[in-house]
Amino acid sequence: MGVVVVAAGSGTRLGADRPKAFVELAGATILEHALRGVLAAGPAEVVLVVPQAQLAPARQIVERVPAQDVGVAVVAGGAERTESVARGLDALSERVTMVLVHDAARCLTPVAVFDRVVAAVATGAAGAIPGLPVVDTIKVVDERGVITSTPVRESLRAVQTPQGFDRAVLAAAHAAGVLATDDAALVEALGHDVVVVEGDPRALKITTPEDLARAERLLAASG
Numbered sequence: 001m002g003v004v005v006v007a008a009g010s011g012t013r014l015g016a017d018r019p020k021a022f023v024e025l026a027g028a029t030i031l032e033h034a035l036r037g038v039l040a041a042g043p044a045e046v047v048l049v050v051p052q053a054q055l056a057p058a059r060q061i062v063e064r065v066p067a068q069d070v071g072v073a074v075v076a077g078g079a080e081r082t083e084s085v086a087r088g089l090d091a092l093s094e095r096v097t098m099v100l101v102h103d104a105a106r107c108l109t110p111v112a113v114f115d116r117v118v119a120a121v122a123t124g125a126a127g128a129i130p131g132l133p134v135v136d137t138i139k140v141v142d143e144r145g146v147i148t149s150t151p152v153r154e155s156l157r158a159v160q161t162p163q164g165f166d167r168a169v170l171a172a173a174h175a176a177g178v179l180a181t182d183d184a185a186l187v188e189a190l191g192h193d194v195v196v197v198e199g200d201p202r203a204l205k206i207t208t209p210e211d212l213a214r215a216e217r218l219l220a221a222s223g
């Protein structure tokens with residue numbers, strides 16, 4: 001299994017003085033936490049996708065983190081998340097047949113979540129992604145803010161990463177050249193079934209300063 005870790009975002013909503021993946025969380029960068037979490041899942045290879053200006057700092061992180069015999073490559077990302085994923089995919093070796101795409105911003109994702117995604121793809125799913133039931137009622141609104149529909153809550157999931165796919169399926173989905181907020185959407189658009197497996201609250205995406213504080217608390221609580 002190969003893992004593409006996308007870490008090339010700027011982190012506008014976090015508002016830090018550097019790209020989000022290079023912000024410190026309990027003494028290490030978000031990217032370092034993410035890399036350690038990914039390596040615990042037992043990949044054959046990993047590609048870190050980072051901003052062009054952060055290639056050298058990212059390589060220093062790779063040197064610091066023990067990876068045994070796992071190959072860890074570092075490549076520059078694009079302006080959009082979808083482009084960053086595509087560049088990461090291109091950097092995986094030919095031998096990789098199953099790909100997981102993971103947000104560095106979800107750096108505290110437990111290994112059990114990786115395991116559930118891998119198990120679902122290994123048993124034949126074209127794609128598998130973690131998700132949690134939503135607790136709020138969700139409304140669809142138009143441009144005036146007027147509600148146009150209320151989806152049945154039981155059918156909704158808030159989805160996370162890692163998102164796992166058969167490599168050929170994901171490559172075909174990216175070849176369409178369409179942008180989406182996650183990879184599953186590209187694979188769904190090709191007509192493939194993507195299954196949702198159980199996610200985990202600890203796989204939160206660090207997006208705002210409040211999320212960063214929550215991640216600090218989670219790490220402190222886990223000792």
Ligand SMILES: Nc1ccn([C@@H]2O[C@H](COP(=O)(O)OP(=O)(O)OP(=O)(O)O)[C@@H](O)[C@H]2O)c(=O)n1
Binds near residue numbers: 010013021106206
């Ligand atoms: N051009 C981009 C945009 C996002 N990402 C990555 O995709 C993940 C999810 O994106 P998000 O959390 O929204 O990060 P940012 O785009 O950096 O956040 P913001 O929208 O606040 O700028 C992050 O790990 C981010 O680094 C990426 O690799 N390349």
Ligand SMILES: C[C@](O)(CO)[C@H](O)COP(=O)(O)O
Binds near residue numbers: 103158181
């Ligand atoms: C892939 C993702 O994390 C799934 O929830 C999410 O869609 C990323 O979106 P963002 O707009 O890049 O935060």
